Amino acid sequence: xxxxxxxxxxxxxxxxxxxxxxxxxxxxxxxxxxxxxxxxxxxxxxxxxxxxxxxxxxxxxxxxxxxxxxxxxxxxxxxxxxxxxxxxxxxxxxxxx
Numbered sequence: 001x002x003x004x005x006x007x008x009x010x011x012x013x014x015x016x017x018x019x020x021x022x023x024x025x026x027x028x029x030x031x032x033x034x035x036x037x038x039x040x041x042x043x044x045x046x047x048x049x050x051x052x053x054x055x056x057x058x059x060x061x062x063x064x065x066x067x068x069x070x071x072x073x074x075x076x077x078x079x080x081x082x083x084x085x086x087x088x089x090x091x092x093x094x095x096x097x
Contacts, residue, residue: 014033
C-alpha cells in the first residue's frame with residue numbers, strides 16, 4: 001500500500017512540475033496521478049491474451065458474405081427530421097430583449 005502511495009506522490013509531483021508548479025492544484029494532481037497509477041495497475045493485473053489464430057482463407061466461413069457492419073464508436077447515422085414550422089404568432093407573456 002505504501003508503495004502505491006509513494007508512486008502516486010511521485011507522479012503528482014511530476015504533474016505539478018510539468019504544469020509550471022501552480023498553487024492550489026495539489027488535489028487535482030493527486031487525483032490525476034491516482035487514476036493513472038490505478039489504470040496501470042488494472043492493465044498489469046489482467047492476464048496476457050493469446051493472439052488470435054489467423055483464419056484460413058479457404059475455409060467455408062470466409063466464403064460467406066458478411067452482413068452490413070455496425071459502426072463502432074465515431075459518428076453514427078441518425079435519422080433526421082424537419083423542425084416544426086415557425087409560427088408568426090406572438091405569445092402574450094414573453095418579452096424580447
